[in-house]
Amino acid sequence: AAAAEREWDGLAACASEVVRDQRFPHLVGALVAAAVGALEAAKGELRGAVREGAAARRGGAPMELRCSPELDARQEVEVRVAAEQLAAFMGLEVMLAAQRSAGRCLDAIAGADVSDDALLLEAAAGERLALEARAAEVERLHGEKKKESPEDPELVEGILTLLERTTEITRNVFNEHRSFVKAKKDAFMDFVNRDAGKYSVVEMLAAHVDKLLKGKIKLSETALDDVLRRSIDIFTFVTDKDMFAELYRDHLAKRLLNKRSVSNEQERSMVGRMKALCGAPFTSKLEGMLNDFSVGEDMHRDFADHWNEKKSELGLSHDFQVQVLTTGFWPTQKAREINLPQELNASIGVFTEFYGTRHNHRLLKWIYTLGETTVMGAFGRRKYNVVLTTIQAVALLAFSGVSEEIGFADLKERLGFAETEVLKRVLHSLACGKQQLLIKNPPGRSISVEDTFRGNPGFNNKLKAFRVPMAALDDANIMAPVQETRGFAIDAAIVRIMKARRRLGHLELQGEVLHQLRYFQPAPRLIKQR
Numbered sequence: 001a002a003a004a005e006r007e008w009d010g011l012a013a014c015a016s017e018v019v020r021d022q023r024f025p026h027l028v029g030a031l032v033a034a035a036v037g038a039l040e041a042a043k044g045e046l047r048g049a050v051r052e053g054a055a056a057r058r059g060g061a062p063m064e065l066r067c068s069p070e071l072d073a074r075q076e077v078e079v080r081v082a083a084e085q086l087a088a089f090m091g092l093e094v095m096l097a098a099q100r101s102a103g104r105c106l107d108a109i110a111g112a113d114v115s116d117d118a119l120l121l122e123a124a125a126g127e128r129l130a131l132e133a134r135a136a137e138v139e140r141l142h143g144e145k146k147k148e149s150p151e152d153p154e155l156v157e158g159i160l161t162l163l164e165r166t167t168e169i170t171r172n173v174f175n176e177h178r179s180f181v182k183a184k185k186d187a188f189m190d191f192v193n194r195d196a197g198k199y200s201v202v203e204m205l206a207a208h209v210d211k212l213l214k215g216k217i218k219l220s221e222t223a224l225d226d227v228l229r230r231s232i233d234i235f236t237f238v239t240d241k242d243m244f245a246e247l248y249r250d251h252l253a254k255r256l257l258n259k260r261s262v263s264n265e266q267e268r269s270m271v272g273r274m275k276a277l278c279g280a281p282f283t284s285k286l287e288g289m290l291n292d293f294s295v296g297e298d299m300h301r302d303f304a305d306h307w308n309e310k311k312s313e314l315g316l317s318h319d320f321q322v323q324v325l326t327t328g329f330w331p332t333q334k335a336r337e338i339n340l341p342q343e344l345n346a347s348i349g350v351f352t353e354f355y356g357t358r359h360n361h362r363l364l365k366w367i368y369t370l371g372e373t374t375v376m377g378a379f380g381r382r383k384y385n386v387v388l389t390t391i392q393a394v395a396l397l398a399f400s401g402v403s404e405e406i407g408f409a410d411l412k413e414r415l416g417f418a419e420t421e422v423l424k425r426v427l428h429s430l431a432c433g434k435q436q437l438l439i440k441n442p443p444g445r446s447i448s449v450e451d452t453f454r455g456n457p458g459f460n461n462k463l464k465a466f467r468v469p470m471a472a473l474d475d476a477n478i479m480a481p482v483q484e485t486r487g488f489a490i491d492a493a494i495v496r497i498m499k500a501r502r503r504l505g506h507l508e509l510q511g512e513v514l515h516q517l518r519y520f521q522p523a524p525r526l527i528k529q530r
Helices: 002-020 026-058 073-090 093-110 118-127 130-143 153-172 178-192 201-214 221-235 241-257 264-278 280-314 342-358 390-397 408-415 420-431 479-501 506-516 524-529
Strands: 372-379 382-389 438-441 452-455 465-467
Touching (some): 153 178, 153 201, 153 221, 178 201, 201 221, 201 241, 201 264, 221 264, 241 264, 264 280, 280 342, 372 390, 382 390, 390 408, 390 420, 408 452, 420 438, 479 506, 479 524
Parallel strands (some): 382 465
Antiparallel strands (some): 372 382
């Protein structure tokens, strides 16, 4: 017992030196303090066992020494594994040196062969390379002159696995000791909020969740729910939660409008988890988007009956559905006026009349770029069902029954496009993409105002039904609305604080503002500007 205590005291002295040395960050102190606390508890248990044995011996009974210290040989290795994993995230190479010196003391205490457990240390060091692997991939893409992608499932899955591992160690080895819990939180908050090339870890996490909810990663319902739950655990460490929410809202809009969501229940469950963490105001727009679709189902049924009555009167044969979106909930979309075919104009008139009987004083604004149209096209002897956006369908129908070529300027005037760049992107998707429904003259991969176009009678595709993708008409700028909302939030916080305190120094005001803002941490310069 005395020998064991001397070894423990040696470790405590080593730990004290580490804690006193100002070169080591606070994370080292938290880790070592927690380990020393566990060893002190083990020392107390050992002393109690010795006293019990001595008392039993005085009574004539055989001495039986029972000692179950909190850290056995394997758990001592777990201490080093946890410390090394946390150190990897913080990028503190100096901490690894400190852990190696403390590890020698732990080996002396254990008195056991830990060569097999060296594999655990190697695994921990391997997980540390997550960001380095991402950096190497970014460098390779730049060398090949390719664009970076926000999708990196290996990095995100690595983060999820490591969080699960460190949480297990914190719970089972350290008994949720507050020092280790805080150390884990600090380490993940530092790592998760870093940039990994052009895209941040937050953007890659949002893209990964979108991929899961689209069903691109095949998982059972239970497995999907588990991965989404662990993704929300990562979300708790995100500093700019408002940016993640805006990215998620953009992805959710595309999933709902394109009918790509794997499950409505999973969508509501994910929003519910964010609501439980951040409150109702944080998820009000997301809930509004989901409610638009659930409430719209009743209106769809009623309009379907109304449409069946009206379309025969108007001599129309196509089906027509409308999704009404509430302004403010959905990402802002620019309304672009175009000259619609007679059939679509008549259909819009029927719905406008129907909607006016249900809701007075509401203005409908039509977003044709978000619509979806199925066009039946005959190319030579083969017929296809082509899925297009409404704006693509209008451009393609301009060539229906027309054999001669149509110039870019004539097409722009006929369709009523106000923006040249928009028409270029539409025609590029129809004439220069994988599905070339139009023939461009002269041939090439770019669209010029001097080009002419005509239908492609020799078009051939193995599929009878297919979709023609189109590049986004508006360049996505997620940070613009986020920065605007942040400015309003800072203004509101300053007003609340000054109404309550009346008079306050600049630094004190800055501290109060940072304390009140829950969804992001603004730079002091931004607070001063407001």
